Amino acid sequence: MTLTELRYIVAVAQERHFGRASERCCITQPALSLAIQKLEEELSCTIFERRKNRITLTPLGEQIVHQAQRVLEDADQIRLIASQGKDQLAGLLRFGVIATVGPYILPDLVPLLNKRAPKMPLEIEENLTLNLVAMLKSGKLDVIMIALPLEEHGLMTRALYDEPFKALVPVGHPWQKKKVIDSRELGSEKVLLPHAGHCFRQQVLDSCPELSRSDAEGWQGNSLETIRQMVASGLGITVLPCSALTPKYHNKRLVVIDLAKPVPGRRIGLAWRRGFTRPQVIDAIGDAVRSLNIAGLKQAAG
Structure with missing residues (x-):
């Protein structure tokens, strides 16, 4: 037949x-x-x-x-x-992004990417790094946007941008008039961070050894936005990536303070399966990221 x-x-x-x-x-x-x-x-x-x-x-x-x-x-x-x-830029793209990146990068990234690839709608999954990597390896996602480095057999990565961390304190805090603070000073404060499982939490602890030694399991939040509101209420202070501290997130009850050099931060990049048949998608996302106009982000060298 x-x-x-x-x-x-x-x-x-x-x-x-x-x-x-x-x-x-x-x-x-x-x-x-x-x-x-x-x-x-x-x-x-x-x-x-x-x-x-x-x-x-x-x-x-x-x-x-x-x-x-x-x-x-x-x-x-x-x-x-x-x-x-x-046409590698035609057809659905199943795109995963970590929760500490999605809300702050996607509103600017999606319109830019849509201009470059108007025939490529995005099905977006926001989740923890561990879950996104598992979904990528199983074929449920095509590309994920996560913090690097990532060492996983069968996956390839490309760095996109570096971003510094900054401290966030409530109005009335003794530090509110400081322009810069040393990250080692954080260890003396009640610092609110995401729950265990969020890669951002570990990145902050790794970048601030003093904070890591004084880390209290009780001071945790489900999201950066929840933590922001707890800081505004006066419960403690926090550390956020600069993409979460742009003018659109200004709050008169909060004060942003730069961290002294060497400034702690993170590198964000893409990961995809080796043999992914649409490599031009990776280039398109990279081009869109390079066009982002978000203060503080620095294009990664590689």
């Missing part, structure tokens, strides 16, 4: 005439009749009842033709997918 034979029986079923069906299929009528006869013998059933001036479908033939139409439609869909594959 071949797709060609299925096209023949569909044509005959639609035309109800071997002559017209043969013209439509660009084949001689005897050859068309022979091909259909061969298929009926292979299936051990009669698809068409051949009468003097009329061709009709048998009850079983109706089911076979209906299924043949579905198969042909699926085959056409495969051709469409292959055609889209020639």
Whole structure:
């Protein structure tokens, strides 16, 4: 059984005439009749009842033709997918992003990416790094945006940008008039950080050894925005990436303070499976990120 034979029986079923069906299929009528006869013998059933001036479908033939139409439609869909594959920026992209990046980068990144790839809608998954990596490796996601470095067999990465961390304190805090503080001073304060499992939490602890030694498991929040509001209430202070401290997030109850050099920070990049068939997607995202106009972000050297 071949797709060609299925096209023949569909044509005959639609035309109800071997002559017209043969013209439509660009084949001689005897050859068309022979091909259909061969298929009926292979299936051990009669698809068409051949009468003097009329061709009709048998009850079983109706089911076979209906299924043949579905198969042909699926085959056409495969051709469409292959055609889209020639344009790597056409078609859905399943994009994962960590929760400490998504809310602050995507509002600027998505419009820029849409201009570069208008035929590539994004299905976005916001999650923890561990979960995003698992979904990437299983094929549920195509590309993920996470903090680097990432060492995982079968995955490739590309750095996008570096961003510094800054301290955030409530109005009335003894530090509120300081321009710069040493990260070692954080260890003396009640510092609110995301729950364990958030890579950002570990990045802050790694960057601020004094804070790591005084870290209290009780001072945790579910998200950076929750933590921001707890700081505004006077519960403690926190450390946030600069992308979460742009003017749109200004709060008159909060004061942002720079951290002294060497300034702690993080590197954000992309990860994808080795052998990903749409490498131009990686370039498109990289180009869009380079066009971001977010204060404090520095394009990664590599």
